[in-house]
Amino acid sequence: MAMVVQHNLTAMNANRQLGITTGAQAKSSEKLSSGYRINRAGDDAAGLKISEKMRSQIRGLDKASDNAQDGISLIQTAEGALNEAHSILQRMNELAVQGANDTNQSIDRDAINQELEALTDELDRISQTTQFNKQNLLDGNFKEKKLQVGANASQNIEIGIDSMNADALGLGKEQVKQGGTTPTAVKYQGMSYTYKATSAASRNKALALCQFKKSISNKIAVSAFTAQYDNTTGSIYYKATIDGKEVKYAKASAAKSAYVANQQALASKAITEDFQKYVQATNTEATNNNKGEIRYGARVDDYKAANETITKVQDAINKVSTQRSALGALQNRLEHTVANLDNVSENTSSAESRIRDTDMAEEMVNYSKNNILAQAGQSMLAQANQSTQGVLSLLQ
Numbered sequence: 001m002a003m004v005v006q007h008n009l010t011a012m013n014a015n016r017q018l019g020i021t022t023g024a025q026a027k028s029s030e031k032l033s034s035g036y037r038i039n040r041a042g043d044d045a046a047g048l049k050i051s052e053k054m055r056s057q058i059r060g061l062d063k064a065s066d067n068a069q070d071g072i073s074l075i076q077t078a079e080g081a082l083n084e085a086h087s088i089l090q091r092m093n094e095l096a097v098q099g100a101n102d103t104n105q106s107i108d109r110d111a112i113n114q115e116l117e118a119l120t121d122e123l124d125r126i127s128q129t130t131q132f133n134k135q136n137l138l139d140g141n142f143k144e145k146k147l148q149v150g151a152n153a154s155q156n157i158e159i160g161i162d163s164m165n166a167d168a169l170g171l172g173k174e175q176v177k178q179g180g181t182t183p184t185a186v187k188y189q190g191m192s193y194t195y196k197a198t199s200a201a202s203r204n205k206a207l208a209l210c211q212f213k214k215s216i217s218n219k220i221a222v223s224a225f226t227a228q229y230d231n232t233t234g235s236i237y238y239k240a241t242i243d244g245k246e247v248k249y250a251k252a253s254a255a256k257s258a259y260v261a262n263q264q265a266l267a268s269k270a271i272t273e274d275f276q277k278y279v280q281a282t283n284t285e286a287t288n289n290n291k292g293e294i295r296y297g298a299r300v301d302d303y304k305a306a307n308e309t310i311t312k313v314q315d316a317i318n319k320v321s322t323q324r325s326a327l328g329a330l331q332n333r334l335e336h337t338v339a340n341l342d343n344v345s346e347n348t349s350s351a352e353s354r355i356r357d358t359d360m361a362e363e364m365v366n367y368s369k370n371n372i373l374a375q376a377g378q379s380m381l382a383q384a385n386q387s388t389q390g391v392l393s394l395l396q
Contacts, residue, residue, distance in 0.1 A: 096309040127165035164319075
């Protein structure tokens with residue numbers, strides 16, 4: 001080997017190897033300090049792509065698990081309120097059975113009615129105020145809601161809760177419903193009434209009507225009746241009974257007018273017998289023939305009313321039980337959903353860890369090896385630099 005001073009090839013080779021060793025040592029140090037095998041795309045391009053996809057799935061699964069647990073909390077909130085509704089209904093059933101006993105006087109039944117009314121109001125209050133995250137749960141508006149329980153789109157479970165207020169349970173207080181028709185002739189039947197009129201009427205085009213059912217106490221407030229008449233001459237036939245004698249007469253008219261009746265109240269004695277009033281269209285132009293109704297809440301005014309209340313309350317208990325059962329089944333489903341999501345997330349995390357995380361034991365072996373090589377390289381570089389000192393002896 002020639003003795004030269006311009007190029008120390010031995011030192012150059014030692015320096016290059018030392019650089020390689022130092023770089024490998026730096027990478028090992030980075031992996032050991034970060035805990036990741038892949039710190040940049042250059043470390044493992046394919047592994048980085050796969051691990052990022054897995055990371056997205058893992059984080060989605062974890063959040064889906066949180067969503068399912070939120071759903072469980074929502075169900076528990078609603079179910080807790082329905083549990084209280086059940087307690088109320090059981091008490092109402094107890095009161096109805098008590099009120100059905102004819103050993104009670106009117107004053108006793110009034111006291112029972114008072115408590116029934118208070119309990120009915122509490123059912124309504126519970127349905128209107130039970131909320132989760134400021135959303136009403138029992139007022140009938142929590143329908144067709146979605147719980148996102150998957151990491152991907154459209155992976156959801158639908159949840160809905162029926163209205164649980166007193167009206168939906170069949171225990172609502174008096175409510176008047178009405179409908180209208182467009183007949184040219186109508187027929188009243190099944191009730192007696194007093195009718196007073198100040199003007200003639202012709203062909204009836206629209207009529208507000210009600211069907212009255214069950215026992216009615218106190219009074220019924222009627223906001224308005226509206227009717228319209230056209231100018232075609234027609235006949236209205238009346239049939240009435242006066243003092244047991246039947247009276248019939250007809251009246252033709254070509255007048256055209258309309259009226260709106262002001263608010264009225266029926267406030268006479270309590271009606272205790274069933275009666276109905278129907279309006280039946282006889283003209284082919286009629287489009288609707290609706291019947292309204294008056295419903296009353298849970299009461300024990302007499303034996304019959306108390307027994308009807310017992311039936312209503314038991315039906316309400318069944319409705320609440322059905323809703324609670326549905327919520328319980330959904331809660332159990334969500335609990336299994338959470339368990340499955342956690343399992344999938346755990347195993348996906350394990351796979352992602354194998355791709356991305358540093359094997360500390362293996363990397364420590366590499367670091368120790370590179371550390372020894374670096375020390376050896378430094379020593380060899382020093383010796384290579386000393387080899388050129390022999391040239392000076394030739395110049396002496």
